[in-house]
Amino acid sequence: MERRPAPSRGTAVRATRQGDAVSAALAETDAFTSAQDLHARLRAQGAAVGLTTVYRHLQVLADRGEVDMIRRDDGETVYRRCASDDHHHHLVCRSCGRTVEIAGPEIEAWTAKVANAEGFVDVVHTVEIYGTCTICAARPAT
The missing domain is CATH 3.30.1490.190 (Ferric-uptake regulator, C-terminal dimerisarion domain)
Structure with a gap:
């Protein structure tokens, strides 16, 4: 099983089907997206991914510098895979x-x-x- 480093945490996370699904769903949009919206999109596509898993994978992607994250005016954190x-x-x-x-x-x-x-x-x-x-x-x- 492939291991991917998560630099800011000093640990590695397992490469999983759910993590790959989160990453792929995030790549499908050019807009910043919340974890809740991403979770709803994945569930609508039939993916069995929990909201906690979505948050965890988004944090790992952000820690690696693979996605940008910003906090909107309403305080919600949103994520985007940048080109x-x-x-x-x-x-x-x-x-x-x-x-x-x-x-x-x-x-x-x-x-x-x-x-x-x-x-x-x-x-x-x-x-x-x-x-x-x-x-x-x-x-x-x-």
Whole structure:
């Protein structure tokens, strides 16, 4: 049985059918997705995966850097498998959840300048920009 490292926990987790199902379901969307929504999607597809298992596998994927996770305004953590392994940021549609990865070199320069001015080193950051995508903006208000 294949063992996969989970670096931040210092342990390995077994490669399982459920873990592969979670990973595959997450890869099917370009939007950030909650564990509950992912669980519901898997159950609708007939996968016998518990909600705790979904949470555990999402955490392992996040620990490995295979998915990005953000906390929405309502406090819920959502996950997304990103196309880029390079450092990037996100534009997120408030209506449909569609997400676009952006490089943002200006953000990197500004972050370095601010950190340097305050004497900070070894700085990390995330930036998510929320708005409404053109598709959702074109829909009539309900």
